[in-house]
Each structure stands twice: as C-alpha cells, then as structure tokens.
Amino acid sequence: MNTKELDKEYVAHAYGRFDVVLTEGKGSTLYDEKGKKYIDFGSGIGVTAFGIGDDEWKKAVESQLDKLQHVSNLYYT
Numbered sequence: 001m002n003t004k005e006l007d008k009e010y011v012a013h014a015y016g017r018f019d020v021v022l023t024e025g026k027g028s029t030l031y032d033e034k035g036k037k038y039i040d041f042g043s044g045i046g047v048t049a050f051g052i053g054d055d056e057w058k059k060a061v062e063s064q065l066d067k068l069q070h071v072s073n074l075y076y077t
Contacts (some may be wrong), residue, residue, distance in 0.1 A: 003033070025052030 001009065003021045021033045028051050030038040040052060050057045 027051040027053070 007017070020038075022030050022038070023033050024031050025040070028040045030040050030052060032038065
C-alpha cells in the first residue's frame with residue numbers, strides 16, 4: 001500500500017489534508033514523493049521551532065530514546 005492508501009485504512013479523518021505526500025526535508029525546505037520542493041509555511045501547527053531535520057534536535061531525541069520514550073503526565077520527568 002502507498003502512503004495515501006494506508007492513511008485511508010488506518011487514520012481517523014478528523015481533519016482534511018492537502019493532496020501532497022511529504023517525504024523529507026531540512027530547515028524550512030520540504031520535498032514530496034516526486035522531488036518537488038516546498039517552503040514550510042505551516043509553523044505553529046504541531047511543529048518544533050527548529051525546522052525540519054535539525055541536527056541538534058535529532059541528537060537530543062536520539063539520546064532520550066535510550067532513557068525514557070514516554071511517561072504518563074502523572075509523573076515529573
């Protein structure tokens with residue numbers, strides 16, 4: 001199955017999507033499955049302040065994966 005078929009099968013459709021499949025990016029630049037280049041103007045909707053593929057953020061996340069991946073909000077972490 002491709003990305004859009006998987007989405008139809010497994011995702012609750014509580015919101016609409018743009019008809020584009022993003023596959024990679026760096027900083028504020030994104031690319032779709034056909035290699036088309038986009039500038040990310042979607043800031044503020046479930047994003048980090050570091051842009052796409054930020055090396056420092058990635059290093060911090062990889063380090064955290066060896067410690068705690070997820071803990072309930074009932075505890076301080």
